[in-house]
Amino acid sequence: MLMAWSIMEVIARNWAMVAIISTIVILVVIPILVLLKYVRISLNIMRTTKPPLARGPLDFERMLGEPVTFPALDGLPLSGMLLRARGAARKGLIVFAHEFCSDMYSCARYCRPLVERGYDILTFDFRGHGRSDCPPGYVPRQWVTDRELADMRGAVAFAENWLAEQGRAIELGLFGISRGACAAILVAAENRRVAALAVDGAFSTDTTIEYFMRRWAYIFTSMRFAYENYPTVFWRFLRAWMIYFARREFGCRFPSVRKAIARMAPRPMLFIHGEKDSYLPVEQSRKLYVLAGQPKFLWVAPGARHNQAVVLHAERYSDLTVSFFDRYLGSEDRGAPTAARPTSLFARGSTPVTGVPAAASGSDAAVAP
Structure with missing residues (x-):
């Protein structure tokens, strides 16, 4: 009982320092621990997420050389x-x-x-x-x-x-x-x-990892408002951290x-x-x-x-x-084609072969479907 009273007395005398330490724990340490857990769980994305193949190896005739x-x-x-x-x-x-x-x-x-x-x-x-x-x-x-x-x-x-x-x-x-x-x-x-x-x-890899982390964030938190409103810098920080841990675990770099x-x-x-x-x-x-x-x-x-x-x-x-x-x-002759000298499908696209209009306008339809 005396010890408890002594602790309370110390806290009362140093309440400002205790408040600062508590704030640091709440605002820094706990979020870091949560992020570490999230990053380590998210490493499964890099371990096991396999893309589908267009076809199996027996679904097309091989070419031999x-x-x-x-x-x-x-x-x-x-x-x-x-x-x-x-x-x-x-x-x-x-x-x-x-x-x-x-x-x-x-x-x-x-x-x-x-x-x-x-x-x-x-x-x-x-x-x-x-x-x-x-x-x-x-x-x-x-x-x-x-x-x-x-x-x-x-x-x-x-x-x-x-x-x-x-x-x-x-x-x-x-x-x-x-x-x-x-x-x-x-x-x-x-x-x-x-x-x-x-x-x-x-x-x-970096932008794709960020996409997957955003896509599956709801698995790790029920606070929809939180994961839908995190700033971009947060996700970039998170992906950099995840790639760092992946480099250490897998022993390779991800260019x-x-x-x-x-x-x-x-x-x-x-x-x-x-x-x-x-x-x-x-x-x-x-x-x-x-x-x-x-x-x-x-x-x-x-x-x-x-x-x-x-x-x-x-x-x-x-x-x-x-x-x-x-x-x-x-x-x-690999220069840009003129109107008098068309170049197969690329002259029939929605933009010239140089592609400048598509880049300037933000349209990605540089080749007509």
């Missing part, structure tokens, strides 16, 4: 294959980067028309996929990391060496799907020999595609995204499209879900990708 092996930038051996263009005229070489949980043979559903129209294709297995090994301790996930970036760099280096051995100009195109699209953008941002790139279902595309020297880019993509909403591609330099194009595939534009609109998909690379990789 010349087997090749080459090292990733960090020395890990990777498996791939070269698909030679059909016909005498070769327009260029395109490096294909498959989606997560797929393999090099995925190129068949996306690249068959390109091979038939004169393009050589280098396709390969990212580490931990298909025939490529995975180093101990690393688990590939749906988010592009510095490891997949090393794989993509290795593939591009191999492609450049192959072109040099063939006595051909060392420039190439990149074609990536979902996570592979992210790796393609990251490499294009640092390599000026990439003349053009087409990406389907591209996203940036920002958003930052890479913002600093990229202007390169022709074709963005494709499914209108009904519920896994990665089309807004993710729109954000990257806005950051990209000219010329740039975005086709939102009507009714298509994640990675399904090529399934629902096979002919349109083929026409767009072939016409795009014909214009910016396979053509000797």
Whole structure:
């Protein structure tokens, strides 16, 4: 009893200090503990959220080419294959980067028309996929990391060496799907020999993580007013914290595609995204499209879900990708087309091939559906 009275007396004499400490605990310590719990629970997003494939590996006819092996930038051996263009005229070489949980043979559903129209294709297995090994301790996930970036760099280096051995100009195109699209953008941002790139279902890990955290916030709090009215800076702080913990837990870095595309020297880019993509909403591609330099194009595939534009609109998909690379990789004259010299589908779009009106007006319909 005497001890309790002594404690009360101390509190009474130091009430101002007690009030300050209590305020700090309520306003700082408790929120930090809650956020830590939320961030750790939210790491499940990065551990287990897998995107759907457009089709299973047995739902399309494989294309077979010349087997090749080459090292990733960090020395890990990777498996791939070269698909030679059909016909005498070769327009260029395109490096294909498959989606997560797929393999090099995925190129068949996306690249068959390109091979038939004169393009050589280098396709390969990212580490931990298909025939490529995975180093101990690393688990590939749906988010592009510095490891997949090393794989993509290795593939591009191999492609450049192959072109040099063939006595051909060392420039190439990149074609990536979902996570592979992210790796393609990251490499294009640092390599000026990439003349053009087409990406389907591209996203940036940081902004996508923020989207998922906002989307699932209601699971962690019943205060709807709170999670719907947090300022943007709060969510950015939260995503930075989450990526920090992910780096520590998974032992890898998560490069920002958003930052890479913002600093990229202007390169022709074709963005494709499914209108009904519920896994990665089309807004993710729109954000990257806005950051990209000219010329740039975005086709939102009507009714298509994640990675399904090529399934629902096979002919349109083929026409767009072939016409795009014909214009910016396979053509000797790559200037903007004049009215007297139209350029396939891209001259019939809702904006000129330079895409300036679309960027200025905020419209993303740079390629007419």
